[in-house]
Amino acid sequence: MSFDTLFSQQPYGVTEPDKTPLMVDGLKELGEFHYQNCEPYRRVIDGLWHGRAAADNLADFPYLPVSLFKTNRMVSVPEGDLRITLTSSGTTGQAVSQILVDADTSMRQQKALASSLSHVLGPKRLPMLVLDTNSVFKDPALMSARGAGVLGIMRYGRNYVFALDEQLEPDFEAVDAFLEDLDGAPFFMFGFTFVVWMQFFEKFLDRGLDLSGGTLIHSGGWKKMIEHAVDAEVFRERFREKFNLSNIYNFYGMVEQIGSIFLEAPDGLLYPPNFTDVIIRDPHTWEPVPNGEEGVIQLLSLLPGSYPGHSLLTEDMGTIVAQDPDTHGWKGKGLRILGRVPKAELRGCSDVVGAKIA
Amino acid sequence: MISEFTTQNKITADQLKDRLEAMACMAQKPFNKTRVSVAGALSSRLLKSEASRQAPQFVALGYWLRSAAIKRLRADFEARLTEGQVPTPRGLAFHLPPANVDTLFVYSWVLSYLAGNANIVRLPSDLPATTEWLLKTVIAVLEEADEQASNLFCQYDYRTDTNRTISAFTDLRLIWGGDEKVRQASGDPVRPDGLSIGFSDRKSHCIIKSDAYARLDNEERNQLAEQLYNDIFWFDQLGCGSPRTVIWVGDAKDHAQDLYKRLALHTEQKGYDVETGVVISKFAFANSKIASGTAQKGRAYSNQLSVLEAESDANILAEVHGGGMLWDVTVERLEDVLKLVDRHTQTLSHFGFEKKELMALAQAMVGKGGFRLVPVGSALSFEETWDGLPLLDQMTRRIVVRP
Numbered sequence: 001m002s003f004d005t006l007f008s009q010q011p012y013g014v015t016e017p018d019k020t021p022l023m024v025d026g027l028k029e030l031g032e033f034h035y036q037n038c039e040p041y042r043r044v045i046d047g048l049w050h051g052r053a054a055a056d057n058l059a060d061f062p063y064l065p066v067s068l069f070k071t072n073r074m075v076s077v078p079e080g081d082l083r084i085t086l087t088s089s090g091t092t093g094q095a096v097s098q099i100l101v102d103a104d105t106s107m108r109q110q111k112a113l114a115s116s117l118s119h120v121l122g123p124k125r126l127p128m129l130v131l132d133t134n135s136v137f138k139d140p141a142l143m144s145a146r147g148a149g150v151l152g153i154m155r156y157g158r159n160y161v162f163a164l165d166e167q168l169e170p171d172f173e174a175v176d177a178f179l180e181d182l183d184g185a186p187f188f189m190f191g192f193t194f195v196v197w198m199q200f201f202e203k204f205l206d207r208g209l210d211l212s213g214g215t216l217i218h219s220g221g222w223k224k225m226i227e228h229a230v231d232a233e234v235f236r237e238r239f240r241e242k243f244n245l246s247n248i249y250n251f252y253g254m255v256e257q258i259g260s261i262f263l264e265a266p267d268g269l270l271y272p273p274n275f276t277d278v279i280i281r282d283p284h285t286w287e288p289v290p291n292g293e294e295g296v297i298q299l300l301s302l303l304p305g306s307y308p309g310h311s312l313l314t315e316d317m318g319t320i321v322a323q324d325p326d327t328h329g330w331k332g333k334g335l336r337i338l339g340r341v342p343k344a345e346l347r348g349c350s351d352v353v354g355a356k357i358a
Numbered sequence: 359m360i361s362e363f364t365t366q367n368k369i370t371a372d373q374l375k376d377r378l379e380a381m382a383c384m385a386q387k388p389f390n391k392t393r394v395s396v397a398g399a400l401s402s403r404l405l406k407s408e409a410s411r412q413a414p415q416f417v418a419l420g421y422w423l424r425s426a427a428i429k430r431l432r433a434d435f436e437a438r439l440t441e442g443q444v445p446t447p448r449g450l451a452f453h454l455p456p457a458n459v460d461t462l463f464v465y466s467w468v469l470s471y472l473a474g475n476a477n478i479v480r481l482p483s484d485l486p487a488t489t490e491w492l493l494k495t496v497i498a499v500l501e502e503a504d505e506q507a508s509n510l511f512c513q514y515d516y517r518t519d520t521n522r523t524i525s526a527f528t529d530l531r532l533i534w535g536g537d538e539k540v541r542q543a544s545g546d547p548v549r550p551d552g553l554s555i556g557f558s559d560r561k562s563h564c565i566i567k568s569d570a571y572a573r574l575d576n577e578e579r580n581q582l583a584e585q586l587y588n589d590i591f592w593f594d595q596l597g598c599g600s601p602r603t604v605i606w607v608g609d610a611k612d613h614a615q616d617l618y619k620r621l622a623l624h625t626e627q628k629g630y631d632v633e634t635g636v637v638i639s640k641f642a643f644a645n646s647k648i649a650s651g652t653a654q655k656g657r658a659y660s661n662q663l664s665v666l667e668a669e670s671d672a673n674i675l676a677e678v679h680g681g682g683m684l685w686d687v688t689v690e691r692l693e694d695v696l697k698l699v700d701r702h703t704q705t706l707s708h709f710g711f712e713k714k715e716l717m718a719l720a721q722a723m724v725g726k727g728g729f730r731l732v733p734v735g736s737a738l739s740f741e742e743t744w745d746g747l748p749l750l751d752q753m754t755r756r757i758v759v760r761p
Binding site: 040041043044046047048064065067068071072074283284296313315317340341342343 | 633634635636637638639641642644645646648649650651653654655656657661
């Protein structure tokens with residue numbers, strides 16, 4: 001099976017020419033499986049894609065809009081097999097994605113994540129400093145993306161300590177004790193980019209912490225960070241300067257393809273894991289664009305078995321900056337995220353009524 | 359505190375009350391000479407202006423206001439009066455136009471102005487440059503005729519008491535902008551003998567007789583596509599009169615695709631721009647409707663135009679999506695159109711039907727909903743009778759004389 005073949009390789013270590021045929025085989029299998037087992041998916045394929053759930057070229061596979069998981073219940077296994085429902089974090093009142101996961105898919109997601117993380121953390125579980133509060137876990141059956149994210153990553157650490165208290169305020173004592181106990185041993189940290197910056201970096205700034213033995217992994221997007229004039233480079237630079245921390249890895253991923261994380265390589269680009277690929281599409285023709293050009297990001301992953309999320313059109317813009325550069329062993333497509341697709345409000349004669357009537 | 363347009367004069371709450379009291383006595387006879395000539399002057403200014411070249415909606419407004427049209431409006435109005443009736447204005451009219459439809463405030467205001475009322479028009483806080491130009495033109499024409507005192511164009515914050523204060527003096531209030539806006543704005547009472555009219559959310563469709571389309575030649579088909587383009591895309595398909603659905607009456611065969619291809623082509627030629635976010639959102643809408651089984655098939659003819667095929671079923675109207683998202687439905691007979699007609703329906707724009715068929719359809723619509731049957735191409739054209747209400751009649755009262 002393609003997933004196993006790809007999975008057995010060095011993480012982030014398969015070149016595009018080697019990866020493509022295996023991805024095509026795996027996606028064919030998944031496409032046909034979902035077509036047979038998920039009625040809403042079959043309707044979409046019949047109604048919009050002439051009934052063809054599979055293709056011979058990577059670029060020819062049908063794709064679903066990510067927001068479909070907000071509006072429709074998409075599931076390809078018997079309801080009784082479902083183990084967990086993952087939801088996206090949304091602002092109040094907005095619809096959230098519902099990702100329905102069974103034991104097999106959950107297992108694959110975990111294996112995938114472990115493989116990606118071990119690439120930067122090494123094979124052994126390390127002591128972990130969670131740059132968040134333990135109150136992010138609410139109802140385990142219906143977890144927020146943040147809670148699920150933290151919990152998902154926590155599997156790969158041990159001796160956890162939370163850097164923030166219930167009110168998201170710094171817990172200086174806990175962090176000091178954590179670092180003391182380490183006695184110089186390597187450790188890792190995880191948090192959401194915005195929380196890491198606002199609640200950890202800013203609040204611990206004057207504590208004189210030495211984090212040189214640590215590795216920081218963070219995710220969650222740069223949208224809010226831009227308002228604080230912080231981009232990936234400033235982020236890295238400031239952490240190096242203030243905390244002597246240089247092992248920092250951002251990642252890009254979404255709950256709809258949880259487990260497939262695009263990790264930031266030393267060149268600053270985001271690389272898909274072996275069983276995941278990315279296509280950039282021209283927003284006018286929807287054809288794939290050559291590397292170097294900007295467009296809408298389509299994500300392909302071999303992980304989603306219990307729901308048809310193997311080929312998704314995102315609402316993010318991006319560009320492939322490098323392919324198989326093989327610097328420090330990173331292979332595949334090097335992606336740069338350029339933000340959300342532009343969307344202005346449509347005119348009309350119904351007023352939007354909010355705090356005031358326009 | 360409110361600010362008067364153009365002068366930016368600030369009017370305090372006390373001054374506002376004085377002004378409102380004064381305005382209540384400024385009503386005139388319907389269609390008095392000065393007011394008719396103000397409408398005419400505005401018409402010529404709009405038709406001659408440079409700005410109208412960029413804004414076809416200004417040309418439409420100028421055309422609507424030309425002297426001959428006002429004369430006909432007046433004749434129709436007077437023909438509705440019976441012997442021994444003298445029309446008189448209601449008094450002070452208060453207009454709350456929608457935020458986004460840039461010429462509507464003029465239609466609402468000018469009808470009431472011609473009916474003889476004094477008028478207060480509340481404008482949205484952010485005015486696009488074209489709307490601001492239009493407003494300045496209206497005010498300039500009023501000032502030249504020394505008519506500005508009885509017409510106040512203003513802006514104010516909705517969270518203050520201003521709306522309540524004005525409403526208390528109001529004889530006639532016209533609230534445009536959909537259900538939510540009407541609900542919020544009508545919370546403040548008008549005078550005990552006043553009238554408040556809400557223009558709620560409406561949906562519209564286009565009906566085409568398949569046989570009639572089949573008989574059109576190439577040129578005629580392109581013309582129809584062009585008219586349909588105006589109806590659909592002028593207000594990003596979100597106007598109350600913008601068609602959501604094309605309903606083919608009789609087997610449409612390949613004609614539906616033929617028309618949509620022409621429509622897509624015309625839309626592209628017109629340079630109608632659609633943002634990537636809207637294209638993805640239409641794609642998501644199509645996916646969702648097909649996944650749930652509400653629609654059977656979908657096709658994006660271009661980034662501008664997506665079409666969803668469905669059975670004739672009221673479910674298809676539960677949610678709507680503007681910006682070129684069309685439902686395509688085929689029915690056997692004209693009366694099957696009624697399945698898509700309810701109290702939220704406004705306009706059925708039609709092509710290929712005879713007058714007697716349309717009259718029969720209107721008869722069948724009685725008590726169900728739907729207020730206009732107009733030819734394709736005029737779905738968005740404003741008329742004195744709007745949402746089924748003859749507005750001049752709403753804007754006036756009658757003095758009954760029995761000798």
